[in-house]
Amino acid sequence: MSDATDTGPVLAADGTPLKKSLSRALRLQKTRALMLIAPLLFFVLLTFVIPIGDMLLRSVKNQVVSETIPLTVVELASWDSTTGELPSEAVYNALARDLQIAIENKTHTRLGSRLNYEKSGMSSLFRRSGRQVKRWDLDDGEPFKERFLDVHDGWGDVDNWKVIQTYSPPYTSGYFLNAVDREIGNDGVEVRPENEQIYVKLFKRTLFMSIVITVSCIMLGYPVAWLLANLPARRANILMILVLLPFWTSLLVRTSAWKVMLQQQGVINDVLVWLGLVADENRLIMINNQFGTIVAMTHILLPFMILPMYSVMQTIPETYLRAAKSMGATNWTAFWRVYFPQSVPGIGAGSILVFILSIGYYITPEIVGGTTGTFISNRIAFHISSSLNWGLAAALGTILLAVVMILYWAYDKIVGIDNVKLGG
Amino acid sequence: MKLKNTVLAVSAIALVAGPALSADMADEMTIVSWGGAYSNSQNKAYHEPYAANTGVTVVNDESSAEAVAKLRAMNEAGNITWDVVDVVAADAIRLCDEGLALEIDPDTQLAPAPDGTSASEDFGDLLVSDCFIPQIVYSTTFGYRTDLVGDTPPTSVCAVFDTEAYPGKRSLEKRALNNMEWALLCDGVAKDEIYDVLATPEGQEQALAKLGTIKDDVVWWSAGADTPQLLADGEIVMGSTYNGRLFSVIEEQKQPVAMLWDAQVFDLDGWIIPAGLSPEREARALDYIMFATDTQRLADQAKYISYGPARASSAPLVGQHAELGIDMAPHMPTDPNNAQNTFLNNYEFWADYRDDIEAKFQSWLAN
Numbered sequence: 001m002s003d004a005t006d007t008g009p010v011l012a013a014d015g016t017p018l019k020k021s022l023s024r025a026l027r028l029q030k031t032r033a034l035m036l037i038a039p040l041l042f043f044v045l046l047t048f049v050i051p052i053g054d055m056l057l058r059s060v061k062n063q064v065v066s067e068t069i070p071l072t073v074v075e076l077a078s079w080d081s082t083t084g085e086l087p088s089e090a091v092y093n094a095l096a097r098d099l100q101i102a103i104e105n106k107t108h109t110r111l112g113s114r115l116n117y118e119k120s121g122m123s124s125l126f127r128r129s130g131r132q133v134k135r136w137d138l139d140d141g142e143p144f145k146e147r148f149l150d151v152h153d154g155w156g157d158v159d160n161w162k163v164i165q166t167y168s169p170p171y172t173s174g175y176f177l178n179a180v181d182r183e184i185g186n187d188g189v190e191v192r193p194e195n196e197q198i199y200v201k202l203f204k205r206t207l208f209m210s211i212v213i214t215v216s217c218i219m220l221g222y223p224v225a226w227l228l229a230n231l232p233a234r235r236a237n238i239l240m241i242l243v244l245l246p247f248w249t250s251l252l253v254r255t256s257a258w259k260v261m262l263q264q265q266g267v268i269n270d271v272l273v274w275l276g277l278v279a280d281e282n283r284l285i286m287i288n289n290q291f292g293t294i295v296a297m298t299h300i301l302l303p304f305m306i307l308p309m310y311s312v313m314q315t316i317p318e319t320y321l322r323a324a325k326s327m328g329a330t331n332w333t334a335f336w337r338v339y340f341p342q343s344v345p346g347i348g349a350g351s352i353l354v355f356i357l358s359i360g361y362y363i364t365p366e367i368v369g370g371t372t373g374t375f376i377s378n379r380i381a382f383h384i385s386s387s388l389n390w391g392l393a394a395a396l397g398t399i400l401l402a403v404v405m406i407l408y409w410a411y412d413k414i415v416g417i418d419n420v421k422l423g424g
Numbered sequence: 425m426k427l428k429n430t431v432l433a434v435s436a437i438a439l440v441a442g443p444a445l446s447a448d449m450a451d452e453m454t455i456v457s458w459g460g461a462y463s464n465s466q467n468k469a470y471h472e473p474y475a476a477n478t479g480v481t482v483v484n485d486e487s488s489a490e491a492v493a494k495l496r497a498m499n500e501a502g503n504i505t506w507d508v509v510d511v512v513a514a515d516a517i518r519l520c521d522e523g524l525a526l527e528i529d530p531d532t533q534l535a536p537a538p539d540g541t542s543a544s545e546d547f548g549d550l551l552v553s554d555c556f557i558p559q560i561v562y563s564t565t566f567g568y569r570t571d572l573v574g575d576t577p578p579t580s581v582c583a584v585f586d587t588e589a590y591p592g593k594r595s596l597e598k599r600a601l602n603n604m605e606w607a608l609l610c611d612g613v614a615k616d617e618i619y620d621v622l623a624t625p626e627g628q629e630q631a632l633a634k635l636g637t638i639k640d641d642v643v644w645w646s647a648g649a650d651t652p653q654l655l656a657d658g659e660i661v662m663g664s665t666y667n668g669r670l671f672s673v674i675e676e677q678k679q680p681v682a683m684l685w686d687a688q689v690f691d692l693d694g695w696i697i698p699a700g701l702s703p704e705r706e707a708r709a710l711d712y713i714m715f716a717t718d719t720q721r722l723a724d725q726a727k728y729i730s731y732g733p734a735r736a737s738s739a740p741l742v743g744q745h746a747e748l749g750i751d752m753a754p755h756m757p758t759d760p761n762n763a764q765n766t767f768l769n770n771y772e773f774w775a776d777y778r779d780d781i782e783a784k785f786q787s788w789l790a791n
Contacts (some may be wrong), residue, residue, distance in 0.1 A: 109521035120780040124772055126554055127521060195629070198787040264593075265658045288643055371598075371789045379786070385493040387779060388518070 056401070059179075059394035062172040065164065068111040069098035073168040081162045085340070092144035092155075099133045117389050118174065119163045125154040167203050193323035199396065202376040203403070209294060209375070210358040216298040217305040218347060225309035230318070247303040257365045257417045258296040262287040262368070288370030297358055304357060305350035348420045352411065356404060363375030376400060428451030449708040449762075451497075452481045457510040459486030461672060465728035466510070468746070470716040477715070480708065490513060495524050504698045507709045513692040516556035516715055517771055518720035525555035525696040526706070526750060533710055546719070546735045550692055552771055557717050558694040558734035560725065563757035563766070564602050565688035567655055567670040568662035581687035582610035585634065587641055595651045596635075598644035600785035601690050601774060602664070605633035605767060609687060619773050620652045628781055632788045644789070655681050668759050671730035675748060675755070685762040691769040692734065732758040779780035 012021040034041075059371035067071045071094035079087045112126030132151050146361065147154040166173060166184055174184060181197040182189050191197075228236050246254060261267045264283045270280040286292055314340060324334035362377040369378070376396060382395035411417065435740065455471065457463045463484060471482045486505065487494055492515050497505045519525040529533070530551060534543035537622055544551060550558040571588055583590050584606065608627065610617050611634040621627035635642075638775050643660055645651055651665035652673045662684065673679045695717070697709045715721065722733035723741035730752060733739060742752050753759055755764075 106523035110523060113518070113521055116776065117779050123521070124776045127775075140586045143646070195632075195786050196783050197791050198783070201790060242593065263659055366646060374790070382786075385490045387782065388492060388496065 005324050010145035023371075048336075055394050055397045057394070058391050059175045059398050060171045060173070060208070061391070062114075062167060064107075064111055064114045064171045065168045066170050068102050068107050069095060071095075072098050074162070076165050077166065079161070079165065081158065081165055084158055086156060086158060087161055089143060089145050091161075092148050094146045095148070096133060096136060096138060099129065100136070100138065103134045104181070105128050109373075113388070115163055115167065118167060118394070119160065121154060122160065122163065125152055125160065128152055129155070149218070154332070164288075172391075175391040179395040179399055180391055188348065199376070199379065202374070202379060203399070206359055206375045206377070207371070207403070209297075210355050212294055213297050213301060213358045214305075214351050214355045216294065217302055218351065219300055220303035221309055222343075222347070222351065223304050225313055226309045229313035229316075243303055243306050246299070251300065251363060252367075253268065253316075253366050254300055255296055258299070258368060259287060262292055262295065281409065282293075288373070290373040292366045292368040292370070293375075295375035296364050297361060300364060301357055303355045304353045308349035309343065309399050312349070313343050316342045331359075338405070348411075348415055352420065359404060360400065371399070432518070436581070440681050448704055450702075450705045451479065451708075452483065453507040453705070453708055453712065454483045454485055454505060454507045455510070455712075456485045456487050456506050458488045462668070464528055465725050468470055468728050469725040470712075470721055474712060474715050474719075478711075480712075487710045492518055492524075495519060495698045496522065497775065498698070499524050499700065499702075504700055507701065509696050509698060510559070510693065511696055513552050513556055513694065514557070514769065514771055514774060516694065516696050517775060519696055520553045522773075524699055527554045528557055528697070528713075530557075533714065533786055537719050537735065539737065546737050548736060550734050552692065552773035555696050556692075556694050557696070557713055559717060559722065560731035561687040561734055561758055562731045563667045563685075563690050564664055564669050564695060565670070566662050566664050566684040566686075567651070567673065568679050568684055569655060569658065569660075570682050570744050572658070572689060577682065578662065578684055579686065581606055581684065583684070584664075585610045585638055590661055591789075592638055592639050592661030593654075593659060594636070594638065594659045595645050595654050595665075596642040597664060598646045598789070599776075600781045602627070602767075603635060604631040604781065604785070605689070606687060608630040609624055610634060611763050615767075622781070623773070623777065628784055632784065635790075655679065661745055667755075668730050671755050675745075675750065683762075684755070686765050686769060687768040688762070688765075689769055690749055690757065690759055693791060694734065725761050726752050726756070730755040730757075732756040754782045 002326035010018040012018045014021070045312065072091060075094040076087060079091060099108055102111065102312060107401045108126050108130045109123075112123040115126075129151050137146070141326050154160050177183055178192075181192045183192050184190075224239070227321050228239055228243070230236075231239065260268070263269070264287075266287075268286065269278065269283045269394070273280050273283065278284060286295070320338050320342075321334050324338045325331070329337065359375075360377050361375060362381050365373055365375045366378055366381075369375070377400075380393050380400075381397050383389045383396070408417075434680065441454055455466075456473055457466055463486060467484070471484075474480065475482050488510050491509050491511050493504070493505070495509065498506070499518065520527070530543040530547060534557065536542050537546045547558055550561070552558075566578075566584065568583075569591075570577065572592060574603065577582075578590060584594055586594075605618055608621055608631050609615060611630060612745070613627075613630075616775065622631065629647075643650075643654060643663070643714070645654075645663070645665070648666050651660070651663035652669045654660045654663055655673060656679050667688070670681065670683055673681050674683070694720050695713055697706065697713065701709065717735075719735055719737045720741065722735050723738040725731070725745075726733055726738075726742045727744070727746040739758070744750060744758065745752055754761065757763065
């Protein structure tokens with residue numbers, strides 16, 4: 001040891017420094033390992049990371065304005081919207097030139113739909129103008145301002161020009177602001193009018209209901225998992241099948257079954273009325289509200305809680321409990337001080353699974369949630385497939401993803417992610 | 425003898441199939457529609473005869489509900505896998521606006537009526553977009569349980585807002601369209617002023633306030649099958665849905681349900697051809713459209729489902745239901761007895777105000 005410090009770096013057999021030789025061997029190993037997972041990495045990158053990244057980027061992308069009417073955007077940059085006066089003739093001139101090209105490519109109506117998200121009426125403004133501007137001769141020298149005003153009153157509305165100016169940069173914060181019930185007003189960012197606020201409320205509701213569902217799953221799942229782990233093998237197997245059977249049944253079938261059970265003329269109400277516990281005219285309302293969503297989703301997600309719990313509990317030796325009792329612990333103390341702490345990793349794993357699944361759940365809340373039991377994911381689905389406002393959907397999705405990441409981080413800090421076991 | 429028959433049959437097939445299966449048309453096509461009884465009616469009336477005539481293989485895809493979103497995604501990916509798509513008119517207008525649908529010239533690309541009337545005249549005002557080929561007129565209207573309304577069955581759409589005379593739940597669609605119009609109509613706004621009122625923030629508030637009077641009594645639906653199911657279960661006393669769905673509850677399933685045609689809202693459903701198809705596929709799609717929207721084919725579809733054909737010349741040809749054997753004319757939304765008080769979906773208005781009003785409506789629903 002003292003020799004080595006005296007004579008410089010330790011050398012390997014071939015004379016190179018040992019450090020270098022070691023790191024080369026390690027690098028070789030790492031490359032080999034990387035080659036082994038390369039197909040998977042490539043697959044994940046291609047089918048998961050890139051498409052999702054592209055989708056998330058839509059939440060800030062706004063090139064459609066500057067690409068469709070580039071000349072107008074340049075001219076409009078110098079217009080001062082606070083004066084309350086219409087833009088100059090040069091802007092209208094640029095717009096006429098831009099529109100003729102856009103109409104040829106059929107992109108003017110696409111721009112109209114984009115701007116219509118910000119202000120009602122933009123859609124028809126562009127569609128109707130398109131039909132006439134198409135036939136204009138750009139060189140006959142008539143003032144374009146008046147011609148545009150003849151085509152549609154909307155071109156004489158300062159507010160419309162403000163919208164075009166506000167949304168002309170290639171990137172916008174507009175979708176994100178909208179996703180948290182805010183908008184770009186005259187004096188910067190302001191809260192939307194109360195009758196248009198919805199998303200913050202839905203985010204809160206989604207989190208709250210996901211927590212309720214996770215807690216109900218723990219409450220219901222823990223005893224079942226305990227039974228599964230501690231019953232004799234034959235009976236445990238039967239119980240296991242009962243747990244797995246609904247797991248293999250179609251999601252839609254299970255959700256619809258809850259509809260049959262919970263509705264006012266449904267099975268549960270019929271039984272309660274027959275037993276005389278509930279008057280026929282006061283049947284309980286158990287569906288199309290939060291209650292319905294919580295019940296149906298707890299049922300659907302229960303196996304995701306039971307299975308990790310079970311696999312962890314299976315590894316806890318029975319003898320620990322007996323040992324605790326033999327040393328004088330009561331049943332409760334033995335469970336709470338000895339058994340429960342060892343089962344926590346199972347609860348952790350189950351809770352993360354159930355919580356993250358439920359936060360993005362869509363179909364069950366849609367069917368049984370009514371108006372008070374729907375999640376933010378229902379709005380995202382609406383904007384993707386119905387309103388086609390993909391930018392807003394992407395912004396909502398990005399926020400949801402960020403919330404999940406933050407919660408995961410918090411979980412790691414508080415409980416520790418090492419403390420999660422899916423078995424073994 | 426046998427050989428002769430075979431030869432005859434082969435040459436007959438060759439005669440029919442020969443010209444259509446020429447090299448410049450694709451021999452397989454994917455047709456997108458809504459599924460269920462509706463797709464079935466199209467299969468019987470359009471796809472089967474077309475396939476028999478031409479030898480084309482028709483692949484059915486039931487994605488119409490997400491057609492606009494999917495077409496947009498296909499267009500961005502540069503790989504359009506659909507040839508003909510069945511969409512509601514409002515979606516056709518959006519697809520046309522976004523440049524995702526092919527523009528059609530009705531007079532050269534659609535069949536004229538048997539008496540020689542041009543297609544543009546035969547379809548008339550129903551050609552609401554340059555890309556849209558109308559197929560049926562359907563309506564969104566109310567059905568009610570005959571056993572739950574006592575001795576005075578409702579005759580006006582405003583019965584929906586009258587929870588004293590007709591206690592019980594009602595079902596309405598979970599979106600602003602139609603509900604806002606009915607609310608204003610029943611709040612005393614004159615029919616021809618409804619859209620002027622609805623364009624103002626005050627008018628939108630007024631409509632939501634009127635809907636607010638029954639908010640606790642409403643089950644909100646998002647699939648067309650919900651209301652028929654809720655009616656059959658006795659969960660609701662009345663509810664809105666598409667008239668064809670109510671027809672099947674009443675006539676096919678014999679449930680104690682009746683139609684309330686008052687203030688029904690007409691809407692159109694029809695075909696579009698996606699933009700950007702290869703020339704062979706586009707030629708095939710156009711050939712199919714020419715066949716499937718001619719006068720006789722549109723009338724044939726009404727044998728299987730109670731939606732009115734979009735051509736004026738098809739109306740007199742509407743006959744009896746193929747299986748039930750009942751006259752279909754009185755079940756058509758366009759029948760004079762049913763069409764005494766009607767709306768037509770105001771496409772232009774909703775294209776402009778949908779984003780704004782829908783945001784307010786959904787916010788109102790969630791609170």
